Amino acid sequence: MRTAAVSAISAKLLMSPGAEVLAILGTGKQALSHYNVFTEIFSFKEVRVWSQTKERVERFVRSVEGPVRGCSSAEEAVRGADVIVTVTRSTEPVLYGQWVKAGAHVAAVGACRPDWRELDDMLMKSAVVYADSREGALSESGDVILSGAEVFAELGDVINGTKSAQREKTTVFKSLGMGVEDAVSAKLVFDQWTAKATKS
Numbered sequence: 001m002r003t004a005a006v007s008a009i010s011a012k013l014l015m016s017p018g019a020e021v022l023a024i025l026g027t028g029k030q031a032l033s034h035y036n037v038f039t040e041i042f043s044f045k046e047v048r049v050w051s052q053t054k055e056r057v058e059r060f061v062r063s064v065e066g067p068v069r070g071c072s073s074a075e076e077a078v079r080g081a082d083v084i085v086t087v088t089r090s091t092e093p094v095l096y097g098q099w100v101k102a103g104a105h106v107a108a109v110g111a112c113r114p115d116w117r118e119l120d121d122m123l124m125k126s127a128v129v130y131a132d133s134r135e136g137a138l139s140e141s142g143d144v145i146l147s148g149a150e151v152f153a154e155l156g157d158v159i160n161g162t163k164s165a166q167r168e169k170t171t172v173f174k175s176l177g178m179g180v181e182d183a184v185s186a187k188l189v190f191d192q193w194t195a196k197a198t199k200s
């Protein structure tokens, strides 16, 4: 859930204000938590889901409520989408720049190793790239390292106002996960548990 929460913050900061269509590539654990968080926080008119296994797409669509549609290709899912979440275990690009609408926001969550990819060079080089941690992205993200794309800012820079949120441009948030996210999540759980325990 904490990973999806961070992606939702990236979308809140970087997606275009009138965003209506969300596409999710992948149908595993991260896909479900992203679906749940994104549909809870935002009001997308349509959510499109694709994965490499047709049966898993169908199962995902049956397992959730809301305006969801299964797609038979990644291209079908992402063409025209305002926000795209990539949550696959792929080691090769599954999302290509030529399919991505200008001004779309991409939360790139998979490909967390230096030689793994989810996004192609065209997308990485044409987008404004944000990361949770610049240091992490430059040492762990194949999409950043192998494309040679510049990391424009960390998400924290946008939150504290030292770097701009370039919503009008195509943006990529490269997520890798950080220990501080686990610490904050653990504190939230602990605080809620303590509050409940004190009441009873």
Ligand SMILES: NC(=O)C1=CN([C@@H]2O[C@H](COP(=O)(O)OP(=O)(O)OC[C@H]3O[C@@H](n4cnc5c(N)ncnc54)[C@H](OP(=O)(O)O)[C@@H]3O)[C@@H](O)[C@H]2O)C=CC1
Pocket: 003, 025, 026, 027, 028, 029, 030, 031, 051, 052, 053, 054, 056, 087, 088, 089, 090, 091, 092, 094, 108, 109, 110, 111, 112, 175, 176, 177, 178
């Ligand atoms: N950035 C972060 O903080 C975090 C990142 N991650 C990363 O997110 C990704 C997804 O994790 P999780 O949801 O737990 O994984 P799951 O194993 O639950 O799901 C993986 C998904 O990837 C798809 N997939 C696997 N191989 C390929 C491929 N070659 N091409 C296209 N799709 C493929 C699977 O499709 P199918 O089922 O049809 O085979 C499935 O939909 C992983 O890369 C993981 O390392 C995870 C946690 C935190």
Ligand SMILES: O=C(O)C1=NCCCC1
Pocket: 112, 176, 177, 178
């Ligand atoms: O932050 C995490 O948790 C993970 N990040 C990338 C790889 C899978 C787990």
